[in-house]
Amino acid sequence: xxxxxxxxxxxxxxxxxxxxxxxxxxxxxxxxxxxxxxxxxxxxxxxxxxxxxxxxxxxxxxxxxxxxxxxxxxxxxxxxxxxxxxxxxxxxxxxxxxxxxxxxxxxxxxxxxxxxxxxxxxxxxxxxxxxxxxxxxxxxxxxxxxxxxxxxxxxxxxxxxxxxxxxxxxxxxxxxxxxxxxxxxxxxxxxxxxxxxxxxxxxxxxxxx
Amino acid sequence: xxxxxxxxxxxxxxxxxxxxxxxxxxxxxxxxxxxxxxxxxxxxxxxxxxxxxxxxxxxxxxxxxxxxxxxxxxxxxxxxxxxxxxxxxxxxxxxxxxxxxxxxxxxxxxxxxxxxxxxxxxxxxxxxxxxxxxxxxxxxxxxxxxxxxxxxxxxxxxxxxxxxxxxxxxxxxxxxxxxxxxxxxxxxxxxxxxxxxxxxxxxxxxxxxxxxxxxxxxxxxxxxxxxxxxxxxxxxxxxxxxxxxxxxxxxxxxxxxxxxxxxxxxxxxxxxxxxxxxxxxxxxxxxxxxxxxxxxxxxxxxxxxxxxxxxxxxxxxxxxxxxxxxxxxxxxxxxxxxxxxxxxxxxxxxxxxxxxxxxxxxxxxxxxxxxxxxxxxxxxxxxxxxxxxxxxxxxxxxxxxxxxxxxxxxxxxxxxxxxxxxxxxxxxxxxxxxxxxxxxxxxxxxxxxxxxxxxxxxxxxxxxxxxxxxxxxxxxxxxxxxxx
Numbered sequence: 001x002x003x004x005x006x007x008x009x010x011x012x013x014x015x016x017x018x019x020x021x022x023x024x025x026x027x028x029x030x031x032x033x034x035x036x037x038x039x040x041x042x043x044x045x046x047x048x049x050x051x052x053x054x055x056x057x058x059x060x061x062x063x064x065x066x067x068x069x070x071x072x073x074x075x076x077x078x079x080x081x082x083x084x085x086x087x088x089x090x091x092x093x094x095x096x097x098x099x100x101x102x103x104x105x106x107x108x109x110x111x112x113x114x115x116x117x118x119x120x121x122x123x124x125x126x127x128x129x130x131x132x133x134x135x136x137x138x139x140x141x142x143x144x145x146x147x148x149x150x151x152x153x154x155x156x157x158x159x160x161x162x163x164x165x166x167x168x169x170x171x172x173x174x175x176x177x178x179x180x181x182x183x184x185x186x187x188x189x190x191x192x193x194x195x196x197x198x199x200x201x202x203x204x205x206x207x208x209x
Numbered sequence: 210x211x212x213x214x215x216x217x218x219x220x221x222x223x224x225x226x227x228x229x230x231x232x233x234x235x236x237x238x239x240x241x242x243x244x245x246x247x248x249x250x251x252x253x254x255x256x257x258x259x260x261x262x263x264x265x266x267x268x269x270x271x272x273x274x275x276x277x278x279x280x281x282x283x284x285x286x287x288x289x290x291x292x293x294x295x296x297x298x299x300x301x302x303x304x305x306x307x308x309x310x311x312x313x314x315x316x317x318x319x320x321x322x323x324x325x326x327x328x329x330x331x332x333x334x335x336x337x338x339x340x341x342x343x344x345x346x347x348x349x350x351x352x353x354x355x356x357x358x359x360x361x362x363x364x365x366x367x368x369x370x371x372x373x374x375x376x377x378x379x380x381x382x383x384x385x386x387x388x389x390x391x392x393x394x395x396x397x398x399x400x401x402x403x404x405x406x407x408x409x410x411x412x413x414x415x416x417x418x419x420x421x422x423x424x425x426x427x428x429x430x431x432x433x434x435x436x437x438x439x440x441x442x443x444x445x446x447x448x449x450x451x452x453x454x455x456x457x458x459x460x461x462x463x464x465x466x467x468x469x470x471x472x473x474x475x476x477x478x479x480x481x482x483x484x485x486x487x488x489x490x491x492x493x494x495x496x497x498x499x500x501x502x503x504x505x506x507x508x509x510x511x512x513x514x515x516x517x518x519x520x521x522x523x524x525x526x527x528x529x530x531x532x533x534x535x536x537x538x539x540x541x542x543x544x545x546x547x548x549x550x551x552x553x554x555x556x557x558x559x560x561x562x563x564x565x566x567x568x569x570x571x572x573x574x575x576x577x578x579x580x581x582x583x584x585x586x587x588x589x590x591x592x593x594x595x596x597x598x599x600x601x602x603x604x605x606x607x608x609x610x611x612x613x614x615x616x617x618x619x620x621x622x623x624x625x626x627x628x629x630x631x632x633x634x635x636x637x638x639x640x641x642x643x644x645x646x647x648x649x650x651x652x653x654x655x656x657x658x659x660x661x662x663x664x665x666x667x668x669x670x671x672x673x674x675x676x677x678x679x680x681x682x683x684x685x686x687x688x689x690x691x692x693x
Binding site (some may be wrong): 057058065131151 | 249250465635640642643645647649650653
């Protein structure tokens, strides 16, 4: 059964209102879409950045000169990819049923509540005074908790794990995340040293004549 | 036709020269002038004060000063210099000419001299108090040079028997109470009453030991503990007396948190501060001018304004009564207007005088238009006249549009006048959340009050429209049913 474009785009809304069914059908009936997930991640990065830049100074102490949408977008994508890779490597070993693209889709679709709140709360922040900022932070926190709950349910469903096992895999995912970062840094420094060696060897040869 | 052209020439000359003058007044200073914005980023400002010449001992008609340590400008404008290395006090008239040199005073049927006098203070009736450091006493003289009194090592059980009383700086309040900073006295400023009796310590700085330090000390052995640095409070470096009897004092703070204190007559610190009160916010760890600012002297300038001088980078920081940093100027070097070893700061009329111990000179600075405007506006605000301060703040903003404090000043006065929209605009530029919120709430209330009728009407129309729509839909469905 092929989904129409409209259905594909509206499916995240079904997922956040029916997370258990939604994620199950995503895994087993091919209802998820990686491009839509990537779009949602992109929109999250964008709205996050817009919030940092445009939220009223009553609630927002970020120096606008320090906001760079490009780096923030790249940062969000790198974080998502790292998390997905780490989770995939762990769940592979722990008999998880989810594929890499499922994990990516779960993360993307779970971000929908944040995508939906960040820009409205930015507008709300223009309408609040210093002692009414509670509503702004309440909304932001609700959307973040919603994201975490959706992510938990999503990981649990696509891998067909119990709740306890999900928590264990998530902890292991964090460990794997640190390992990946460590290895990447190691490789970078190794490449750097090799490059420096080649560079100095080249200089030596050039000056030897 | 020709006449017109002739008129043009002087006009052009005046215009060009006026422009040049402005430029030279603001940019040809041998130091950087900057301030910190809301995010603690550095931004460069016009110079608030510019150099106005140096005076050395030879220029005054006497021998050169040798490591002078303190200077005092009396109420009548006379300048007193503690010429420490020459063991004398040099007195200048109010127009900076040599008046007299005091190097001895009649004492017990003979005369007595000074030995390393390093602190001086003069009361309103021209009694001279001298911290005679190596003679271990504070000497008070009448205006004519005769002895008034001598404060020597106090006998008190709170002071150990091995305590050596070597006073470094001295100040006197309106009631004749004497406050003395003594060498190696970490318990505060020593206070004496008018009859030279020791009354206690003022402004004791408490040491705070962090949990980490405690743990580290617990873990180390006794021998190690003895070799570790001791947790002793910092020393005071300079004092000044405000007319209301509050003592302004500076101390060294290696954490760069608070180097300035305002002590009430009970000896408690009552200064208002924003975040930190210790000169520069940033410093390098190594290099020529490394380390936190080392505030060595303070001068209270009236209307809540005080200036301090920093030894590390030779800068002069000026704050207002709320702890706002108003302007920064000065630097180290050997050009005119820079210091090698600034030790004392004083104010004489509209000039700031700084005594340099190594160069043995008094450096003078005068306010530019920018500095003057800030001084006046802050003074007006201190007196509660925020409305007249607005005009000055606006002029400040034409010279330095980054000066957040000016925006807040203007915003507050608009707020008081009920112009909430304008107040919001300025308070936002001044990054003042608290007052912005007040203005915003008032503006929002006014908006809702003024437009309540429209809001209700609009709501009513929407409700009616929805109602009608649902009725029409029902009717249509019914119609369809009837048709079938």
